[in-house]
Amino acid sequence: GEDVEQSLFLSVREGDSSVINCTYTDSSSTYLYWYKQEPGAGLQLLTYIFSNMDMKQDQRLTVLLNKKDKHLSLRIADTQTGDSAIYFCAEVGGSQGNLIFGKGTKLSVKP
Amino acid sequence: GAVVSQHPSRVICKSGTSVKIECRSLDFQATTMFWYRQFPKQSLMLMATSNEGSKATYEQGVEKDKFLINHASLTLSTLTVTSAHPEDSSFYICSASWRGGPFQETQYFGPGTRLLVL
Numbered sequence: 001g002e003d004v005e006q007s008l009f010l011s012v013r014e015g016d017s018s019v020i021n022c023t024y025t026d027s028s029s030t031y032l033y034w035y036k037q038e039p040g041a042g043l044q045l046l047t048y049i050f051s052n053m054d055m056k057q058d059q060r061l062t063v064l065l066n067k068k069d070k071h072l073s074l075r076i077a078d079t080q081t082g083d084s085a086i087y088f089c090a091e092v093g094g095s096q097g098n099l100i101f102g103k104g105t106k107l108s109v110k111p
Numbered sequence: 112g113a114v115v116s117q118h119p120s121r122v123i124c125k126s127g128t129s130v131k132i133e134c135r136s137l138d139f140q141a142t143t144m145f146w147y148r149q150f151p152k153q154s155l156m157l158m159a160t161s162n163e164g165s166k167a168t169y170e171q172g173v174e175k176d177k178f179l180i181n182h183a184s185l186t187l188s189t190l191t192v193t194s195a196h197p198e199d200s201s202f203y204i205c206s207a208s209w210r211g212g213p214f215q216e217t218q219y220f221g222p223g224t225r226l227l228v229l
Contacts, residue, residue: 031217042117042204042223043155088154098145099206099218101154 006089006102013110018076020105022089027070029091033099034063034074037086046087047074076107084109114138115207117221124195125229132190132224134205140185141207145218146178149202158203161188195228202226 003025012018024032030051035043049056049063049072056063062075076083086104093100114137124130134144143162147155159175161167161182169175179191188207192199202225206218 033217035220040225043206043220045217045219048217097143097208098157098160099155103154 004089004091004100004102006087006105008103009106009108011108011110012079014079014081016079018074018079018083018107018109020074020076020087020089020107022072022074022102024070024072024089024091024100026091026093026100027067029093031092032063032065032072033090034061034072035088035090035101037088037104039085043088079107079109081109081111083107113217113219115141115205115219115221117205117224119224120222121225121227123227123229126196127194129191129193130195130226132192132203132205132226134188134190134207134221136186136207136209136219139207139209141188142185142209143207144182144188145206145208146180146188146190147204147206149204149223155204158190192226195226197228200226200228 005023031048033048034046036046037043047058049065060077064073086106088104089102090099116135118133146158148158149155157170158173159167159169161180163182163185167180182188202223204223206220208218
């Protein structure tokens, strides 16, 4: 079945860049997503990338997609303490078109 | 745009009672709503998918008689946890998507409902 893998933790200093990596298995997924979850809150759609793109930039966020290796990454430039959260990578899969999530990467930003 | 609300945000109930959680799409018509469950420090797991006007499709291992889902309109889906037990305590999140447009696969999530069963 479909599977999405992420590293569980990432710690950076304020002002540095953060790179969160993800690998997925379903090559037919049309879109791939990054969601952000702050403590005790629901998911917020951060950004997404269409599968025929290699890169998408949106202000401080850069998404890179390597379809050959089924690897997705999210780069946050000039990371701030407000970026501390759990970041979920997701692909569309399952028989219902639901999202398949990774376990989430907890980003800690130190001042 | 694409705002999804959930109510209540937090609920504490006694074991054996039933709890209803509402999920609303505020500025779009959701043809499909999904219900997810999230245990502490874990990823979201899909419980069921509901399409407006039809019965929900449940994932394997999810009891449909325990987790009743109703998708009565294009803007409202409800999840009722019947005869709740402490092991049902979790974070329940809904999401909504709509057909048509270039982003039909995109799901927008509600803020979640934290259920604690005593």
